Amino acid sequence: MSLIETQPPLVDIRDLRVAFNGVPVVRGVNLQLHAGQCLALVGESGSGKSVTARTLVGLTGPRAEVQAQRLAFAGQDLRKLDEAAWQRLRGGRIGFVMQDALGSLDPLRRVGAEIEEPLFLHTRLGAEQRRLQVLELLRQVGVPEPQVRARQYPWQLSGGLRQRALIASAIACQPSLLIADEPTTALDATVQAQILDLLEQLRARDNSLLMVSHDLAVVARLADWVAVMRHGEVVEQGSVEQILQDPQDPYTQRLLSAARAVHFQRPVAPALALVDAVNEQPVLLEARGLSKVFVGPDGRPRQVLDDVSLQLRAGQTLGVVGESGSGKSTLGRILLGLEKPEQGTVAFAGQDWLALSAEQQRQTRQGIQVVFQDPLASFDPRYTVLRVLSEALARAGVPRGLRRTEATALLERVQLPSSVLDRRPLELSGGQRQRIAIARALAMKPKVLVLDEPVSALDVSVQARILALLAELKAELNLACVFISHDLGVVEQVSDQVLVMQGGKVVEQGAAAQVLGQPRHPYTRALLEAVPSLPEARPSWVSRVAV
Amino acid sequence: MTASALTHPTSIGRIIWPARPGLWLAWGMLGLLLLAVAFPNGLSPVDPLAADARLAYQPPSSTFWLGTDENGRDLLSRLIHGARPSLFIGLAATLVGLGLGTLLGLLAGLAPGWLDNLLMRAVDVLLAFPDLLLALVIITLFGQGTSNLILAVGIASVPRYARLVRAQTLTIRHAGFVEAAVTLGRKPLAVVLTHVLPNAVQPVLILACIGLGGAITAAAALSFLGFGAPPPAPEWGAMMAVARNFMANAPWLMAWPALAITLTVTSISVIGRDWLRRSEGRSV
Numbered sequence: 001m002s003l004i005e006t007q008p009p010l011v012d013i014r015d016l017r018v019a020f021n022g023v024p025v026v027r028g029v030n031l032q033l034h035a036g037q038c039l040a041l042v043g044e045s046g047s048g049k050s051v052t053a054r055t056l057v058g059l060t061g062p063r064a065e066v067q068a069q070r071l072a073f074a075g076q077d078l079r080k081l082d083e084a085a086w087q088r089l090r091g092g093r094i095g096f097v098m099q100d101a102l103g104s105l106d107p108l109r110r111v112g113a114e115i116e117e118p119l120f121l122h123t124r125l126g127a128e129q130r131r132l133q134v135l136e137l138l139r140q141v142g143v144p145e146p147q148v149r150a151r152q153y154p155w156q157l158s159g160g161l162r163q164r165a166l167i168a169s170a171i172a173c174q175p176s177l178l179i180a181d182e183p184t185t186a187l188d189a190t191v192q193a194q195i196l197d198l199l200e201q202l203r204a205r206d207n208s209l210l211m212v213s214h215d216l217a218v219v220a221r222l223a224d225w226v227a228v229m230r231h232g233e234v235v236e237q238g239s240v241e242q243i244l245q246d247p248q249d250p251y252t253q254r255l256l257s258a259a260r261a262v263h264f265q266r267p268v269a270p271a272l273a274l275v276d277a278v279n280e281q282p283v284l285l286e287a288r289g290l291s292k293v294f295v296g297p298d299g300r301p302r303q304v305l306d307d308v309s310l311q312l313r314a315g316q317t318l319g320v321v322g323e324s325g326s327g328k329s330t331l332g333r334i335l336l337g338l339e340k341p342e343q344g345t346v347a348f349a350g351q352d353w354l355a356l357s358a359e360q361q362r363q364t365r366q367g368i369q370v371v372f373q374d375p376l377a378s379f380d381p382r383y384t385v386l387r388v389l390s391e392a393l394a395r396a397g398v399p400r401g402l403r404r405t406e407a408t409a410l411l412e413r414v415q416l417p418s419s420v421l422d423r424r425p426l427e428l429s430g431g432q433r434q435r436i437a438i439a440r441a442l443a444m445k446p447k448v449l450v451l452d453e454p455v456s457a458l459d460v461s462v463q464a465r466i467l468a469l470l471a472e473l474k475a476e477l478n479l480a481c482v483f484i485s486h487d488l489g490v491v492e493q494v495s496d497q498v499l500v501m502q503g504g505k506v507v508e509q510g511a512a513a514q515v516l517g518q519p520r521h522p523y524t525r526a527l528l529e530a531v532p533s534l535p536e537a538r539p540s541w542v543s544r545v546a547v
Numbered sequence: 548m549t550a551s552a553l554t555h556p557t558s559i560g561r562i563i564w565p566a567r568p569g570l571w572l573a574w575g576m577l578g579l580l581l582l583a584v585a586f587p588n589g590l591s592p593v594d595p596l597a598a599d600a601r602l603a604y605q606p607p608s609s610t611f612w613l614g615t616d617e618n619g620r621d622l623l624s625r626l627i628h629g630a631r632p633s634l635f636i637g638l639a640a641t642l643v644g645l646g647l648g649t650l651l652g653l654l655a656g657l658a659p660g661w662l663d664n665l666l667m668r669a670v671d672v673l674l675a676f677p678d679l680l681l682a683l684v685i686i687t688l689f690g691q692g693t694s695n696l697i698l699a700v701g702i703a704s705v706p707r708y709a710r711l712v713r714a715q716t717l718t719i720r721h722a723g724f725v726e727a728a729v730t731l732g733r734k735p736l737a738v739v740l741t742h743v744l745p746n747a748v749q750p751v752l753i754l755a756c757i758g759l760g761g762a763i764t765a766a767a768a769l770s771f772l773g774f775g776a777p778p779p780a781p782e783w784g785a786m787m788a789v790a791r792n793f794m795a796n797a798p799w800l801m802a803w804p805a806l807a808i809t810l811t812v813t814s815i816s817v818i819g820r821d822w823l824r825r826s827e828g829r830s831v
Contacts, residue, residue: 338726358735365732378723380742391741395731437727444731 010035010177010208011056014070018051018232020063025051027232033225035176038209040219040240042255043229044459045430052229053179053212057096058086074176092122095170099182101162105154112138112150115169122173137168141198159324160191167198171207178202181212188323188486193530196221214459216259217532220244228252244534258461259534261493281313284480285335285368285448290344292330292504304330305341306504312448312497317474317481319495319512321488321527327504328484332452335482336370337361349447366396369441373453375433379425385411385436386421392443410439414469431462435469442473450482455490467493488531492516500524570821573814580811583630591624595781604797614799617789622803629781629804634811636697636775636782637763643701644762645755648708649748655709656716656747657739667713674706679765686774696775700765704758708751715747722746753826756819760812767808783808 011033018026026048033039041049054060056073058081071078073094081089090096098104105114112134119130138146141164154162163183170178180199184192199222203209213219219226220240227237228249236249247253292305304327312318322328333339335346337353346353348368353361372378379388389407398406408418414435425433434454441449451470455463467490473479485491491498491512498515500508500523508521519525583590592612602619605611613622655666673681682699689695719725720743728738769775770784771791783804790800 336726336730338729362732362734365730368730370727370730372723372727374723378727380724380746382745383724391728391733392731395733440727440731 007034008075009033010074011039011210012070012072013052013055014068016052016055016068016071017066018048018055018060019065020061022065025232026055029229029232029234031227031234031237033177033208033210035208036206037224038203038211038222040211040213040223040226041229042213042216042219042226044214044255044461046231047229048232049212049229050181053181053210056177056179056210057090057094059090059096088122091118091170091175092173093175093177095173095175095178097163097167097170097178097180097183099185101159101166101186102154104166105162107154110151110153111157111165114154115150115165115172118169118172133172134168137172138165140171141165141168142194143168158191159187160194163187163191163195164198167195167202171202175207177208177210179210179212182214183211184218185213185215189488190323190526190530192218193532196532215532216244216256216460217534220534221532228255255461258464261464261467281315283311284314284349285312285482286310286347287331287335288345288347290331290334290341290346292327292334292339292341294330304504305334308344308501308504308506310499310506310509312480312482314447314480315474315478316496317483317494319491319498320482320484320501321486321491321498322501323486323527325503326501328501329452331501332370332450332482332484335448336368336450337365366444367446368448368450369444369446370450370452371434371437371441371454373456375430375437375457376425378437379433381424381426384422384424385428388425388436389421389440389443392440396444406443410443411436413442413473414439429462430458431466434458434466438466438469438473442477446479448480448482450484452484453486454483456485456487463490470494488516488527500527567821569817573817576810576814577818580630580634580814583627584634587628587631591621591627593621593624595620595624595628597621604793606797607799613803614797616786616800617793617797622800625781625786626783626803626807629783629786629807632693632780633763633767633783633808636693636700636766637759639697640700640762640766641704641755641759643697644704644758645708645751647702648705649712649744649751651705651709652712652714653716653739653744653747656713657720657743663713666709670706670709673702674710676703678703678761679768682765682769683772683774686769691774693775696766696769699774700762700769703765704762707758708754711751711754712747715750716743719743719746750826753819753823756822757816759819760815763815764808764812 009032011031013029013031016026016029016031017024029048029052031039031041031052041052043049051060051064055066055068055071056078058078060066066079068079073089078089105111112131115134115137116130119125119133123130125133134150135146138149143149143161143164149157149161149165154165157165167178167180167183183199184195187195196218199209199211203222209222211219211222223240225237226240226243227234228243228251229235230251236243236247236252243252244256247256288309290305290308291303293301294304295301306327308327308331310318310331320328320331330339334341337346340354345355348364351364353364356364383391386404386407389410390403393403393406394400404421407421411418411420416432416435416439420428420432420436425436428436437454454470455466458466470481471494474481481494483491483494495512498508498510498512499506500515500521502523508515508519508524515524516528519528597620599619602611602615603617605615605619607614611621611623613626616622616625651666651670655663655670658666676684678700681703682696685699685702686695689698725738725742728742729735733741766775767784767787770782771788773788775782775784786804787801790797790804793800
């Protein structure tokens with residue numbers, strides 16, 4: 001450590017302040033990143049971590065007011081750069097990888113052209129050399145068949161390949177610093193693991209890396225140094241071991257315990273007696289042999305569901321796990337009656353739900369309600385919270401005069417103050433919105449609740465609270481839930497039964513502890529292995545003594 | 548503190564101008580127009596129909612601010628009285644187009660594929676004709692007159708609204724809140740009326756505001772061609788039609804109504820575009 005610290009840091013930020021329209025977002029941040037190291041900025045949404053990273057490439061936008069006592073990259077004062085100097089820096093000496101690979105790649109340009117651009121701008125290579133370099137870069141980031149891929153468009157690639165292509169374009173000019181802003185957030189667990197492997201390889205080749213992430217587990221694997229941000233300030237920074245094992249700041253401690261709560265821990269396989277006791281409950285929802293085919297954008301049919309059967313018993317939670325495209329959401333929509341399967345039956349409370357006429361279906365819908373992934377999209381943008389809840393209460397037969405009182409009672413149930421009644425969902429936080437979506441579903445007094453990725457869009461600490469709320473409600477109201485998620489940690493925490501899906505097929509099914517504790521199918525095992533691990537907390541005195 | 552600013556906050560200590568003078572002028576013009584529509588008699592100096600052959604072709608002067616026409620009628624008064632019919636035709640035509648277009652678009656967006664295709668191909672056929680030509684065809688079919696003029700201009704603008712409403716409907720019918728309402732067990736028609744229609748129409752209203760200018764121009768153009776209000780009535784397009792014959796010796800006859808139409812259309816477009824920018828969340 002001492003050897004590195006005698007050299008001047010590659011990135012030196014002192015008292016960085018950024019404000020948008022006079023509202024401060026970053027308030028006095030101090031950071032240093034030494035060459036060859038990986039610094040991670042961790043924090044929840046709105047903590048100012050992305051803005052901090054963006055000031056290093058001068059991309060904070062025209063409305064940002066940036067001030068700093070020192071803002072230096074490789075000894076160069078960034079405060080005095082003009083636009084031309086910024087352009088030489090970006091893509092040349094600093095590479096930037098953004099979260100949304102589809103959004104960051106031009107849909108009208110081939111992937112190869114995208115990667116070639118920084119080479120064209122920052123090097124003197126000829127066209128043929130550039131072309132060879134592009135192929136070499138694609139090979140470096142682990143894209144199979146580079147010749148083919150370079151000629152494809154971003155939308156023809158999978159999420160993981162797109163992210164790789166984006167990284168290839170960022171490292172094209174061998175930058176001294178690579179900034180990765182939430183590089184794996186939008187990806188499935190197995191793909192995320194691959195991208196993290198790639199970043200690790202890049203780091204091993206002496207690249208300096210600045211990672212921005214909300215996920216402590218992702219960071220734990222790569223970072224040497226971690227800075228935890230909250231409300232635009234760095235509340236704590238230290239080596240990764242120090243932060244993970246002996247956090248000092250109460251916020252870091254909370255973030256860490258929330259991450260551990262929703263973090264996957266392999267359960268111990270249960271005794272068989274327990275499984276049998278659970279099976280005494282009556283079956284509420286049963287699906288048999290569901291098949292569904294969609295016609296893709298290329299006109300070819302795609303089997304989204306292939307002979308899927310499931311059983312949901314009263315008071316139980318069935319976790320449906322799978323990566324994107326595995327058909328788990330379609331399954332949820334069929335259970336809700338929003339989609340019709342080509343084959344198979346769904347029985348709700350002993351009644352063949354799909355054989356009913358549209359009108360009869362409408363009458364029985366109350367018993368099975370839904371909470372979607374994106375809470376904001378599930379509310380009419382013109383509606384206030386009161387109107388949202390009133391719509392449901394009206395359907396539940398509550399007379400007009402009583403709706404406000406009933407809505408307040410519902411809010412209380414999901415632990416929200418009645419003051420949100422007259423606000424619009426847009427003005428609320430993600431967690432509050434999801435609580436309202438749950439409250440709306442509860443208004444119908446349902447027996448079954450289908451939750452489609454209900455916490456995926458939320459920060460870790462908020463996730464933990466929403467899951468706790470769901471557990472409470474489940475116990476209180478004897479709700480049966482179908483819990484659809486790609487996140488094994490979340491599923492493991494809430495589910496009694498688990499169903500693992502791959503490519504529209506059920507590959508494994510059974511008691512949660514059994515499936516996740518002793519997975520039999522290779523795909524389940526691959527899923528489990530892909531989850532980034534958070535080192536266990538040691539008792540704090542151990543590390544103190546060690547120091 | 549040696550902190551230095553990277554970007555300087557702008558416009559501190561300068562005279563504060565209205566953010567966009569053009570927008571203020573547009574609102575001012577619209578205000579004047581609305582006054583003219585509401586109280587034409589209070590504003591205009593004399594009767595717009597009072598003809599006096601001795602006063603014909605007076606150039607603008609202190610008595611007749613904008614001059615007189617071939618029958619010695621005061622042009623200012625005629626312009627003020629002309630605001631009501633001109634604006635009314637434009638507004639009514641837009642409403643006709645908006646109403647029919649929304650209905651068609653909503654139907655196409657919600658209908659099964661074959662009906663959607665049928666409706667949209669019909670709309671494509673309408674779209675293939677230039678607006679004005681289409682309006683002319685309709686007038687030739689149904690005959691002249693103010694109400695037919697309104698219908699013609701209105702129908703000519705249907706395709707634009709129908710296309711946009713259909714596109715909106717297609718997105719909204721799969722939106723989370725619509726599916727949530729379906730899962731609550733609301734009737735399909737209720738879902739369409741309470742959720743789909745209001746959300747689909749919102750952006751179209753902005754387009755309609757911008758389209759209003761176009762409708763006024765189209766109506767004036769048709770009046771100019773002689774398909775609108777009959778001669779003595781003060782209507783801007785009709786005034787221009789008559790003025791055409793006297794362009795050489797009394798050019799102001801043509802200039803004033805042309806200026807009135809231009810300013811009206813520009814003001815309405817400016818306001819509509821400002822509304823559009825605001826709704827898109829862009830800074831003004």
